[in-house]
Amino acid sequence: MNRQPKKRTVIMISGRGSNMAALVDAAREADYPAEIVGVISDKAGVQGLRAAESFGIATNTIARSDYDSKEAHEAAIHEALAQFDAKIICLAGYMRLLSPAFVDGWMGKMINIHPSLLPSLRGLHTHRRALEAGMRVHGCTVHFVNHEMDSGPIIAQSAIPVQTNDTEEALTARMLKAEHRLYPLALALVAGGKARMDGAQTKFEGVDHMGGNDFLLVPGSWHGPSDIEGLARFTP
Structure with missing residues (x-):
């Protein structure tokens, strides 16, 4: 069986x-x-750049302060993306x-992870806001990027229960574990x-329902690469 070429992917961090x-x-x-072919940061010297270099991933720092305008910065x-021959961007x-x-220029080819169950809690400080609202379930979402912040079509979500004694720090730590499993999937x-x-929605092919174990809300009938199903399992 002919295997499709791996999609060249660049990760953008701050x-x-x-x-x-x-x-x-x-x-x-x-x-x-x-295939992760590069990491771009808008800040120099951040921990993520050092980590990428330790993994042998090419990096590029493109700081906004080095450019006269937003347009020049994005150009x-x-x-850099062209030099990496990127096909997908992960924010x-x-x-x-x-x-x-x-x-x-990247519509349908750029995805982002957000620390809430969108469309709830768009924006910043989601864990604090979840606790302040008394939410019993919190989570994270991977979505396509569109023109509105945290509003693109949802690809997958992972939910975790909010414990009665949770602090913002404890909830953040548990959420990171869920994020680290969800984003690769x-x-x-x-x-x-x-x-x-597909417009305002995500269309799935080769999957017939949404479901999963351990609060993982993804296409349940999809059988991915060998370790991805195990990687995606999250038990609070």
């Missing part, structure tokens, strides 16, 4: 890049459908809003052609 590390680790599997990012803690023009869906953006 900080520690913990989700970046999870994606790199997953992509080491021979049957994973994406430099486009150039992993990239904290700068991208222009509509940039998003248009969602990227595999996109890179493998199982999930695609």
Whole structure:
């Protein structure tokens, strides 16, 4: 059987890049459908860049302060992406809003992870807001990027219960574990052609229902690369 070429993927970060590390680790599997070919940061010297270099991943720092305008900054990012021959962008803690023009150039090929069960709790400080609202279930979402912040078509979600004695720090730590399992699975869906953006929705191919174990809300009938199903399981 002819195996499709791995989709060349670039991760964009602004900080520690913990989700970046999870994606790199997953992509080491021979049957994973994406290859991490580069990491771009808008901040110099961040932990995520050092981690990427330790993994042998090429990095590029493109700081906004080095450019006179947002347009010039994003043009430099486009150039770097072209040099990487990127086919997919994963935003992993990239904290700068991208222009509509940039998003248009990558519509359906750029995904993001957000620490809430969208469309609930868009924006920042989601764990604190979940606790303040008395929510009993919290979670994370991987979605396609569109023109509105945290509003693109949802690819996959993972939910965790909020404990009665939870602090923001404890909830954040548990959520990171869920994120590190969810993002590799969602990227595999996109890179493998199982999930695609279709207007305001995500269309799935080769899957027939949404479901999963351990609060994992993803296409339940999809059988991904060998280790991805185990990687995606999350037990609080």
